[in-house]
Amino acid sequence: MVAGRGARLLAVVLTCGALASPIPAAAQDGEVVIGPGVSYRPLQLSTAHGPVLGHVVTVDLSDPNAKLGLLHPGSVAAKGEIADQTNAAGAVAGVNGDFFNISEEHPGVVPTSSSVGPEIAGGEALKGAVPDGQRFGPALPEGTSDEDVFAVGIDGRARLSRLSVTGSAIWPGGAVDVEGLNQYALPVDGVGAYTDDWGEVSRARSVCGTDTDRSAPCSTATEEVVITDGVVRSETDLPGAGPIPDDTVVLVGREAGDAALEALDPGDPVRVSTALLPADGMPLSFAVGATPIMRDGTPIPGLDTAELAPRTAAGIGDDGRLVHLVVVDGRSPVSTGLNLAETAGLLADLGATDAVNLDGGGSTTMAVRTPGTPLATVRNAPSDGEQRPVANGIGVFTR
Structure with a gap:
């Protein structure tokens, strides 16, 4: 038994x-x-x-x-x-x-229902963790983080692990680190990538609050760049909404991230890469924030x-x-x-x-x-x- x-x-x-x-x-x-x-x-x-x-x-x-x-x-x-x-x-x-974006303090911004921590399904990285100050749920015990996960490694064994987003966007004459993946909140000064895994919900919530205060006002220094088949298709000042095709990546930047993305124009080639990096080095087949x-x-x-x-x-x-x-x-x-x-x-x-x-x-x-x-x-x-x-x-x- x-x-x-x-x-x-x-x-x-x-x-x-x-x-x-x-x-x-x-x-x-x-x-x-x-x-x-x-x-x-x-x-x-x-x-x-x-x-x-x-x-x-x-x-x-x-x-x-x-x-x-x-x-x-x-x-x-x-x-x-x-x-x-x-x-x-x-x-x-x-x-x-996991805990999730169940309610919203920012006028005109709808809850995304997105989880707080990372997600991996079938070995595919779906999303990264929001900054600790942006989480929903009770206070974290000492020594824990929103990046902590309950997971199963490719060795078939369950484990506790921690996952951080690593990534970059590179174009001729410039580059920027990508610090978020399909997250309802991005770090201050950061850039996040959104893929078809995100869904249709508005990305406006991603630039609201700060790393230490979930209810802080939304940033006014923002930029969104839509990249299809490795080429900039459009750029706007505000995060958008609607489904993202599977050949498309949307970059959203705030503050310093906004300034970096301002360098991009339609027609520019951009190579975007993202991954979730396990702290213990063991690749994971499944993970949920915990x-x-x-x-x-x-x-x-x-x-x-x-x-x-x-x-x-x-x-x-x-x-x-x-x-x-x-x-x-x-x-x-x-x-x-x-x-x-x-x-x-x-x-x-x-x-x-x-x-x-x-x-x-x-x-x-x-x-x-x-x-x-x-x-x-x-x-x-x-x-x-x-x-x-x-x-x-x-x-x-x-x-």
Whole structure:
């Protein structure tokens, strides 16, 4: 059984922000094998602050028939319900992923629904991370960044990594670094590239706020350059909107980035390159933005011990070969939710040595397709009373 490799409990006792020893008699209750190397089961937790209900999907990545991948609604700047994303991708299970641009403080600017952190799907870099000060979600624990990801390397093992955008735009007589990729917010003085992966949503949000203040006014020093088949097709002062053809790259610059792009005119040849660079050097087949809460068996210092909320999290064990995807409900009499320290403790008791926190609250959702059923359905009770459309998620795939 998959659960025999460390994922061994369904009932635990939470006290003083830490997990007590598992209760072996409760192990395996309600477990269902939903595919090769993949199992699903409910959780019932008894805590000092009340009962907590949850769900866990365990994935054995050493099984060649089981893998993880990015769920997303087809464009970076889009959102969809997790059950729909799971079924559209043909996954047997899925949970919601990263925090995202859910609201907007700038008059006349619409939320993009784009995620905060990086995304890689099928080895393809879809987007980079916004500056830390532009993020949505709770404050980052010390030593973490919006560039942190939960990922699977090309070696087939899950891991925590960090991804930074590297790139350039080069033309005769000039060049500029490209510091953003399909992001709802660009660094001050920066230039970002937008591709057909972005979608149709306006790129106006990309030049609003600053690296330290998400609500700061939008920049007035901006430039957008449209490059088709390596040649400048047009240039304008303001970021535009609409679909981007697959033979086209749109560059958006602000402040110093604006000044650099002002040198370009229609007809100029430009070579644009972008990539996501993993800090540990391991190329990744899949990545989603996530906040580390445990590394090498040790919780990240300063994890919150007060706020109880619905949580979505992922844990890694057995040297990257075992993954636990966990959701717990909250904000109700039957399930109080967990704080971050308790969430890390739960994943540790499941056998994880590394773990991340994902978007929680009303976004927390798990969908599972059990054998003999045509579609994945929602297993938890979303605190909004219904599924919240989200930017992305983690999908579990079998063959």
